[in-house]
Amino acid sequence: MASGDPPASSAKVLLLLVRRTDASFRAALRRRFDAVLDFYASGEPLPAFLAAAASAPRPPRAAVVVGAGPARVDAAFLDAVPSLRCLVSLAAGVDFIDLDECARRGVAVANSGRVFSPDVADHAVAMLIDVLRRVSAAQRFVRSGLWPVHGDYPLGSKLGGRRVGIIGLGNIGSLIAKRLEALGCVVYYNSRTPKDSVSYRYFPSVRDLAAASNVLVVACSLNKATRHIVSKDVLEALGKDGIIINISRGANVDEAELAGALRERRIAGAGLDVFENEPGVPAELLSMDNVVMTPHVAVFTSESMSDLRDHTIANLEAFFSGKPLLTPVHPETV
C-alpha cells in the first residue's frame, strides 16, 4: 500500500503476545503489517518488552493475544502500552481480558469467533462417548495386557436416549446440541435467556437443568456469573449416574467439589479438557478410571489453525482500515 514509513498514527504495528502459533502464521503477519513486535522472539521479560513497545517511534495500536499466554490483559497491561486500541484474541473465550477496562478506554476486542466451534463440539462428543462407553478405560485394560488374563471388560452405557443438559447455548453449545441430537440424545439447555431459534427445553436454573439431565456439558464462557456454575449443589442435583463434560474453562466448575464427587462416586464420570489451574490437574484425578482428560486441546486442529490465521488477519485488517471488527466482543454479551 503505502511506500516508506507511514506516519506513526496509521502504521500497522502489531504487538504479538501469542505462544501457540506456527511459523507460517508469524510469516503471514509480517507480510501484512508494517512491523510485528514479537514477545516470544524478543526473549525479554514481559514488562521490559511492553515498555520498549510503548516507547517505540511507532507504538503498536493492535495486539494479538491468547489466553494461555503470558499476561492477563488488565488495567496494568493497558497502562503499559497506552497506544493499543484493538485486541484480537486467538481464543473464543476472553476471560483473560478485562472487557470493562477495555470498554472504558475505547479498546476494541475481537475473538476467534466460530473458527474453533466445530472442533470443540467434536471433542466434546468424543469425550462423552468415551466416558459412557469406557473407551479410554478399556484401552488401558488392553494396553496393560489384561484382556487375555481377565477376559471380558465390563459393559459401558448407551449414548442414545441420554438427556444432555448444555450450559451455554452459544456457537459451541449449539453445535454440541446439533451433534448430540443426531446421535439420539435429548437436549436441554440453560443460558441467560431462552433462544427462540431452538426447540430444546430451556431451564432458567442450572440446578434444575442438572436434576433433569443425565449429562451436563459446560459450554458457557467464563465470567463472574459463571465461575463455579457447576457447584456442589449442581453436582448433587446431577446425581450418581451423572456425567460432567467441560470444554469451556476450568473455573466454570468447582474442581475440588468435582474431584470429591468423583472420588465418592456421587457422580459417575467426567470428561475434562480444561482445568482450574492449567497445566496443573488435581493429582487424584490422574488415577481415576472414570475420568477422561485432555490438555486443553478441544479447540485445536491443524486445519482450524489455518482458518484462525485468516480470521485473525481479517479482524486486524478491518481495524487498521477503520472498519467494524468481524467478531467483536462486548462486555454485556459474554
Place this chain on the structure above:
Amino acid sequence: MASGDPPASSAKVLLLLVRRTDASFRAALRRRFDAVLDFYASGEPLPAFLAAAASAPRPPRAAVVVGAGPARVDAAFLDAVPSLRCLVSLAAGVDFIDLDECARRGVAVANSGRVFSPDVADHAVAMLIDVLRRVSAAQRFVRSGLWPVHGDYPLGSKLGGRRVGIIGLGNIGSLIAKRLEALGCVVYYNSRTPKDSVSYRYFPSVRDLAAASNVLVVACSLNKATRHIVSKDVLEALGKDGIIINISRGANVDEAELAGALRERRIAGAGLDVFENEPGVPAELLSMDNVVMTPHVAVFTSESMSDLRDHTIANLEAFFSGKPLLTPVHPETV
C-alpha cells in the same frame, strides 16, 4: 402353558453356550423354557457336555450361542447334538457358524439383528474422533504428568470434511454413515451391490474406495469373501494420512500388514475394537500412540443387553411356536 412334561419332540429345551450374559438373562430363559442346559454352569468339558445333552430324554432343539464362546458351530458340533434345529446367536456377526452346513441340515439361524447397531456405530464414531483428535494419546500425556513439563500437546486433525469410506453398508454401516454425515463428513461406501436407498457414492472396488477416502471404516460381516478385505494393497491405496476403523471382525483386516503399515507410518492411525486372535493383540500395537484399541466392546452396553435378552427370547419363542424367526440369517445374505 403345558402342564407336566411335554412330549420330547415339542419340549422347549435350550442348549446355552454363552459366556457373557447377566444373571437376569439366565433367569429369564429358565422362566420361559422347559429346561436350560447351561454349559458354563455345568463345569464340564464341551464334548462331554454336548454328548450328555444329545443323549438326554428330551434333547435340545434350540441353542443360544455366541461368537466369543467355546466352540465353532460346524459339522462336528452339529453332529454332536443332532436334535438341534435352531441356533440363536447373541452376536450380529455369525462367522463362527457354518451357515452352509446349517442350511444343508435344515438348522435355522438367527442373529441379534439391529439390537447392537446404534452402540457399535457410536463406538466407531468415538474411535474415529479419538484417533483424529488424539484424545487417548493426549490423555496419556496428561495422566503421566507431562503437561506441566512439556507444555502444549501437538495438534490433532479435524473431523469435518473427511471423506469416510465404509466397507459394508448394512445395519451398522448405515448408522455409522448417518452419524458421520451429521458430523460433517463425506460418506462413500463399498458393498456387494449399490443401495438404492442412499445417495452416498458407491465404489465397486475396496481399493478404489480406499484411494478416494481419508478414513476406511470396516463394517462388513466376516466371510470367505471379506477375510483380509483390508489387504496390503488397500492400505497402500488409503495412504499415509489414512485411518482404519474396525468394529466388525478382526480377520476382515490383514492384521500383520496393518501393524507394518502403522509401524512404518504408511498409514496415519487406527481405531480397533476387534483383532484376528482375540483376546490376543499384536504386541507392537500396544505401545503405538496412534492406535486406539478396545477389547471387543463396541457391541455392548448394559442397556442393549436387556434389549438383546428380549430379542433372543422372541426369536426362540418364534421357533418353538413354529413361526418365522425375527432375524433369520441365510448364507447368501451374509
